[in-house]
Amino acid sequence: MKQQDTHIPLCFKCAFDTGSLFRFLTPEEIDKLNYEKDFRHYKRGDILYQEGNRISGFYCINEGIIKVFKTGFDGKEQIIRFAKPGDIIAYRSVLSNELACTSAKVIEDCQVCFIPSEILISFIKTNSSYALELLKLACHELGEANSFITDIAQKTVRERLAEILLLLVNDFGLDEENYLNISLTREELANIVGTATESVIRLLSEFKTDKLVELSGRKIKLLNKKALEKISNVYS
Amino acid sequence: MKQQDTHIPLCFKCAFDTGSLFRFLTPEEIDKLNYEKDFRHYKRGDILYQEGNRISGFYCINEGIIKVFKTGFDGKEQIIRFAKPGDIIAYRSVLSNELACTSAKVIEDCQVCFIPSEILISFIKTNSSYALELLKLACHELGEANSFITDIAQKTVRERLAEILLLLVNDFGLDEENYLNISLTREELANIVGTATESVIRLLSEFKTDKLVELSGRKIKLLNKKALEKISNVYS
């Protein structure tokens, strides 16, 4: 991941490569974006922004993975979502004009573009189809949040862990050997599922003895998706 | 609540009375809204729309209270939010162009206006400050959803119940005798908190013996907000 020397990616190319929202901008707007953006590198563990702060812009991920989380009153993280190439983060605070309600931390070394709030607002004002796409995005995320709320409130930890594994497959895919394309600590897994680290460990090793997964360190190999779907009750 | 004979409220007046989003429309747009909207009455228990269906428009509440909920795989409701005069519901599905992910049921007899999707979309296209306000609304709700996720994942039922009571105070207020201005069944309370009905009952009666609340049927009187705040850990 030593790519500090690569040149700055063009928004035009990036937007279409990653399928990001910016593909709805006009060529002139993309030029403006290209000109105004601030290209940055971050390493695993780096923090992009922290909850409680005022945010002066948002981030578009070009490379890497970021976790977006909220800190509970006892300091425990709750992971809200992951951002991968093409995703934008922190736009919520910018648009609602509120303080950041989450923090963002790098999981896999990143290249991101920082874009000042004013640019986003101006695009919304001048490009209504872009505004509509942003609305679509926000509303889609709202729907996912609603599902997540219902799941956490009603499902057991076991069900949720199975579901999260499938969700990660969906978001990040599997390699040729069926290993999950994202590597998380047990604690991070626990902070998505909303449980204790030890519970994740125990359940994962249960899944292992049940031949649903194979574990080698942080790599998780999916052996039986169907069975996981059944456990997770994804199809109500 | 027998007001079937009242005349249809003017959007102009309603928008400003309730502080709804529509106050950001131009006079011409409000006229159009007034013309296109479909004014409807609903009684307690009526269902406005149901998850899984395609939605052809959204609702603006003029009078009454509606609960928006999601049904878990075992049929248990999870209440996502309440809508009161000035609020709009179902806009999420309209804008994300997805099937409804929630259902809406009347808690207190309602008067609502149904507005076809096309109107909303056309306003977004022609009135950018309205689009921005909608984005603001969606993003604000996203922030609330994130908090809710973190709370359900990390707090105990006791903490959450205290928090929900305070949240209801915030949303619906107290009457002159400090009674909560919304009346919910124990089951509904449980379906917000994400717990079993019996647990809500037990905890409420604990709160009662601790002189935090007074209970008479569904009416809940708040005796000690400070103590509830302390229990709920709202100020992290």
Place this chain on the structure above:
DNA sequence: CGGTACGTTGAGTCATATCAACCATAGTGG
């Protein structure tokens, strides 16, 4: 007056959290 929906309470059970000990690994600094 039976029926239906809601509320309450008690008893038993279980899933999950908590606490504690231990191991593995890797990075650090003397």
Place this chain on the structure above:
DNA sequence: CCACTATGGTTGATATGACTCAACGTACCG
């Protein structure tokens, strides 16, 4: 090169919050 430390992973023992099940009370309604 060897402690030394920090971080993450694992396992076991124990505690307990919350759910489930069941019985019963209450109130309203046609």
